[in-house]
Amino acid sequence: xxxxxxxxxxxxxNISLRFGGVKALTDISFNVREHEIRSIIGPNGAGKSxxxxxxxxxxxxxxxxxxxxxxxxxxxEPHEAAEQGIARTFQNIALFKGMTVxxxxxxxxxxxxxxxxxxxxxxxxxxxxxxIAHRIKVEEVIEFLEIQDxxxxxxxxxxxxxxxxxxxxxxxxxxxxxxxxxEPMAGMNVEEKQDMCxxxxxxxxxxxxxxxxxxxxxxxxxxxxDRVVVLDYGKKIGDGEPDEVKNNPEVIKAYxxxxx
Amino acid sequence: xxxxxxxxxxxxYAEDSQIFPIRQDKIGFWVLMLVFGVAVPxxxxxxxxxxxxIPVLIFSLAAIGLNILTGYAGQLSLGSAAFMAVxxxxxxxxxxxxxxxxxxxxxxxAGGTAAAVGILFGLPSLRIKGFYLAVATLAAQFxxxxxxxxxxxxxxxxxxxxxxxxxxxxxxYTFSSPEAKYVLTFLIVAFMxxxxxxxxxxxxxxxxxxVRDMDVAAQVIGFRLMRTKLxxxxxxxxxxxxxxxxxxxxxxxxxxxxxxxxxxxxxILFMIIIGGVGSIMGSFLxxxxxxxxxxxxxxxxxxxxxxxxxxxxxxxxxxxxFGGLIIFFLIVEPHGLARLWQIAKEKLRLWPFPH
Amino acid sequence: xxxxxxxxxxxxxxxxxxxxxALGFVLIYKASGVFNFAQGAMVFFAAxxxxxxxxVLPGWLGLEADSGVVFxxxxxxxxxxxxxxxxxTERIVLRPLVNQPHITLFMATIGLTYVVEGIAQMAWGxxxxxxxxxxxxxxIAWLMDNYEIGVSKFDLFAAGMAASLVxxxxxxxQYTKVGRALRAVADDHQAALSIGIxxxxxxxxxxxxxxxxxxxxxxxxxxxxxxxxxxxxTALKAxxxxxxxxxxxxxxxxxxxxxxxxxxxxxxxxxxxFVGGGIEGWFPYMxxxxxxxxxxxxxxxxxxxxxx
Ligand SMILES: Nc1ncnc2c1ncn2[C@@H]1O[C@H](COP(=O)(O)OP(=O)(O)O)[C@@H](O)[C@H]1O
Ligand SMILES: [Mg+2]
Numbered sequence: 074x075x076x077x078x079x080x081x082x083x084x085x086x087n088i089s090l091r092f093g094g095v096k097a098l099t100d101i102s103f104n105v106r107e108h109e110i111r112s113i114i115g116p117n118g119a120g121k122s123x124x125x126x127x128x129x130x131x132x133x134x135x136x137x138x139x140x141x142x143x144x145x146x147x148x149x150e151p152h153e154a155a156e157q158g159i160a161r162t163f164q165n166i167a168l169f170k171g172m173t174v175x176x177x178x179x180x181x182x183x184x185x186x187x188x189x190x191x192x193x194x195x196x197x198x199x200x201x202x203x204x205i206a207h208r209i210k211v212e213e214v215i216e217f218l219e220i221q222d223x224x225x226x227x228x229x230x231x232x233x234x235x236x237x238x239x240x241x242x243x244x245x246x247x248x249x250x251x252x253x254x255x256e257p258m259a260g261m262n263v264e265e266k267q268d269m270c271x272x273x274x275x276x277x278x279x280x281x282x283x284x285x286x287x288x289x290x291x292x293x294x295x296x297x298x299d300r301v302v303v304l305d306y307g308k309k310i311g312d313g314e315p316d317e318v319k320n321n322p323e324v325i326k327a328y329x330x331x332x333x
Numbered sequence: 334x335x336x337x338x339x340x341x342x343x344x345x346y347a348e349d350s351q352i353f354p355i356r357q358d359k360i361g362f363w364v365l366m367l368v369f370g371v372a373v374p375x376x377x378x379x380x381x382x383x384x385x386x387i388p389v390l391i392f393s394l395a396a397i398g399l400n401i402l403t404g405y406a407g408q409l410s411l412g413s414a415a416f417m418a419v420x421x422x423x424x425x426x427x428x429x430x431x432x433x434x435x436x437x438x439x440x441x442x443a444g445g446t447a448a449a450v451g452i453l454f455g456l457p458s459l460r461i462k463g464f465y466l467a468v469a470t471l472a473a474q475f476x477x478x479x480x481x482x483x484x485x486x487x488x489x490x491x492x493x494x495x496x497x498x499x500x501x502x503x504x505x506y507t508f509s510s511p512e513a514k515y516v517l518t519f520l521i522v523a524f525m526x527x528x529x530x531x532x533x534x535x536x537x538x539x540x541x542x543x544v545r546d547m548d549v550a551a552q553v554i555g556f557r558l559m560r561t562k563l564x565x566x567x568x569x570x571x572x573x574x575x576x577x578x579x580x581x582x583x584x585x586x587x588x589x590x591x592x593x594x595x596x597x598x599x600x601i602l603f604m605i606i607i608g609g610v611g612s613i614m615g616s617f618l619x620x621x622x623x624x625x626x627x628x629x630x631x632x633x634x635x636x637x638x639x640x641x642x643x644x645x646x647x648x649x650x651x652x653x654x655f656g657g658l659i660i661f662f663l664i665v666e667p668h669g670l671a672r673l674w675q676i677a678k679e680k681l682r683l684w685p686f687p688h
Numbered sequence: 689x690x691x692x693x694x695x696x697x698x699x700x701x702x703x704x705x706x707x708x709x710a711l712g713f714v715l716i717y718k719a720s721g722v723f724n725f726a727q728g729a730m731v732f733f734a735a736x737x738x739x740x741x742x743x744v745l746p747g748w749l750g751l752e753a754d755s756g757v758v759f760x761x762x763x764x765x766x767x768x769x770x771x772x773x774x775x776x777t778e779r780i781v782l783r784p785l786v787n788q789p790h791i792t793l794f795m796a797t798i799g800l801t802y803v804v805e806g807i808a809q810m811a812w813g814x815x816x817x818x819x820x821x822x823x824x825x826x827x828i829a830w831l832m833d834n835y836e837i838g839v840s841k842f843d844l845f846a847a848g849m850a851a852s853l854v855x856x857x858x859x860x861x862q863y864t865k866v867g868r869a870l871r872a873v874a875d876d877h878q879a880a881l882s883i884g885i886x887x888x889x890x891x892x893x894x895x896x897x898x899x900x901x902x903x904x905x906x907x908x909x910x911x912x913x914x915x916x917x918x919x920x921x922t923a924l925k926a927x928x929x930x931x932x933x934x935x936x937x938x939x940x941x942x943x944x945x946x947x948x949x950x951x952x953x954x955x956x957x958x959x960x961x962f963v964g965g966g967i968e969g970w971f972p973y974m975x976x977x978x979x980x981x982x983x984x985x986x987x988x989x990x991x992x993x994x995x996x
Contacts, residue, residue: 155555169546193535335865472973
């Protein structure tokens with residue numbers, strides 16, 4: 074393998090998160106290394122999505138510390154996480170429904186666009202040049218994910234699988250260092266899953282993007298992950314390389330042994 | 334037959350992202366500009382200019398303003414008329430109190446003042462959403478009109494806040510005839526509509542729409558909620574403010590704060606619902622529709638029902654038709670006249686071979 | 689001090705009347721998620737229909753204008769009119785818009801406002817009418833004599849009516865089958881549907897009940913200020929109550945109404961003179977806003993974090 078797994082870039086220490094009386098996460102510590110594919114698994118309601126939301130500042134944990142590239146991170150808002158190079162897809166598709174595929178993906182470039190609104194209003198000159206430069210980048214993503222045909226389609230009209238792909242495209246357009254993927258293959262057929270796997274591996278391989286992945290399909294997870302963390306009822310019950318996790322008795326009891 | 338994009342291949346992304354990618358549309362647009370900019374003022378009479386065309390243009394501008402905030406950025410406002418009032422009274426005071434203030438500068442300052450007030454009343458949008466925010470915008474509506482009445486300085490101590498707009502002079506030329514006022518209004522509105530169109534197709538517009546469609550995802554992709562929302566309030570209020578100033582200076586001449594009441598705010602809301610929420614062109618269609626409808630009803634209702642029913646009947650009938658149309662459009666075509674226009678064009682593209 | 693108490697009590701009592709209108713909003717919002725801007729127009733429609741029937745019934749039936757029969761018959765007919773209005777609204781406006789965004793429904797009710805106002809005035813004319821409930825608007829002698837505090841009999845009566853109506857509704861919701869179904873719908877539309885509660889029926893019932901509330905509110909407000917177009921503005925009085933108390937909370941509507949009523953009157957008396965008066969048009973909104981900035985979840989709402 075060409076890519077080389079690097080140092081820890083995200084380090085969560087003793088994170089606890091509550092919603093009223095519900096304990097979504099209890100004293101969780103785990104880390105993500107640069108360039109790796111790090112998976113989070115666990116039954117529904119285990120706190121997987123909450124974990125991603127903590128990493129990119131959507132939720133703010135009541136306790137615990139987050140280190141990002143070695144530095145302690147103060148309470149961070151999602152847009153600040155984005156500025157640090159964290160991009161994300163959502164469990165329930167969170168595309169901008171009223172916009173076309175192209176515009177949705179263009180939003181991924183927003184942090185790299187420097188013109189202000191007055192320049193946008195006049196459009197000629199700098200703003201137009203910038204728009205076109207970023208359009209070229211976006212077209213690369215469109216080509217990479219093979220969605221050329223639906224560029225101008227409003228996202229609301231697309232089937233589920235394609236919407237998931239557009240959401241990935243939007244995240245990729247941001248050229249993130251870290252990509253958080255929340256069940257990107259849920260509800261897909263085998264073929265779509267294979268495509269999605271290929272895209273994830275390609276991104277990781279080509280650009281060295283660090284990937285944190287939530288996925289229920291054990292085959293996929295064990296296949297593509299470098300390390301896997303297992304959650305159950307907001308607690309961490311296993312962490313390590315796929316083989317390690319697979320043989321962890323507690324994990325087998327709580328998760329692998331059941332319906333999956 | 335003639336409305337085709339066949340053979341027109343986009344050679345670059347610049348061409349692909351034009352406002353009118355299809356050549357026929359571009360030609361049509363310039364024909365329209367010539368007709369409304371040159372032919373109309375030469376050919377129509379004073380009544381049409383003063384009672385229909387000028388108000389349609391001005392309300393279009395206000396509707397664009399509301400559309401930016403509500404249609405694009407998704408923040409429902411029930412206070413547009415109050416921002417028109419700010420613009421009207423700001424322009425009046427800048428021209429009154431600053432020696433030699435050029436009209437166009439006063440217009441920009443009026444818009445700027447409205448924008449500043451808009452930002453102030455937009456602040457709650459950072460913490461509250463939806464209906465709560467819509468109701469909060471009523472605070473702007475009532476407070477601004479009240480303040481303009483209660484503090485006589487704004488109206489230069491005239492009785493009950495009525496002010497008469499000064500003459501409009503640009504570079505020594507005084508715009509006094511209806512034709513001149515129309516052309517001035519037309520140029521300003523056309524220019525500002527173009528700017529608005531540019532805004533909404535740029536990164537600024539995408540930020541607004543992203544916040545409208547899914548605010549958490551918008552933040553996660555890097556948009557700043559506060560900046561995006563407040564910018565929408567500012568730009569929207571700027572447009573309403575300029576519209577208000579034009580309302581005073583090129584339309585009715587004499588204005589009072591109470592004229593910019595909740596009813597007017599609703600009217601502007603109706604314009605964007607009927608014209609098309611989230612469409613610049615829809616703003617024009619909606620404004621034209623709402624201005625023309627009462628004139629049409631005034632003339633047609635007595636013809637159909639006879640005079641015996643009286644003026645009260647006509648005005649109540651108008652209420653019912655207005656309200657009914659709003660409901661009708663929301664049910665049948667929530668994207669308004671703009672969408673119907675698009676559908677018509679798509680049909681035309683296929684004509685005469687319907688496949 | 690007496691004066692302060694007088695203003696405060698007057699404010700609280702008028703707050704109850706705001707709460708009454710706000711209650712109409714809350715009922716409909718809870719059951720159907722519709723923020724019914726037309727509630728004010730319904731108040732106007734109901735009151736106008738009531739006095740309209742009061743005027744024409746004596747002629748039709750050959751009765752004395754002030755007979756109890758006329759009063760109660762007019763009340764009944766006005767109520768029926770409100771039921772018809774509710775059913776028509778459900779059928780014509782709400783049903784085609786089901787599953788549309790809430791904002792769309794809200795805008796539809798602004799359209800409905802115009803339609804209802806137009807129909808009311810077309811049917812009964814637009815001139816101002818008096819409405820007599822037989823209670824005079826004069827201070828309660830006992831309070832005046834012993835404490836020199838002027839509290840209007842009428843205000844007290846109105847507050848009493850509003851309070852009993854709220855109690856009645858609370859009982860209805862708590863103990864009847866329809867009430868329970870209604871609360872189920874409010875909690876979760878899907879769940880209510882899946883256990884076989886017909887949504888359309890619920891909506892109709894709720895609109896009818898909201899119509900009844902509008903009728904009572906309209907009669908009280910109408911008796912106080914005359915039955916006129918201005919009654920539609922009662923909605924504008926109720927809106928700040930709603931943002932303060934929350935759209936879904938009945939206690940919120942009541943407490944919010946009291947707070948708005950009292951502070952509005954106090955502000956008008958103690959702050960108004962310094963700024964030229966007439967502040968009651970916007971003061972409640974500013975108050976509610978200021979409150980929301982501190983506590984966006986409202987008086988009784990729970991803190992909510994969007995789930996993604
Ligand atoms: N925004 C929220 N408000 C309230 N409770 C939440 C919120 N987000 C998550 N939860 C709760 O936290 C727990 C973990 O949820 P989640 O992280 O979505 O689990 P998973 O993604 O593993 O299925 C659940 O009990 C869920 O109900
Ligand atoms: Mg999840």
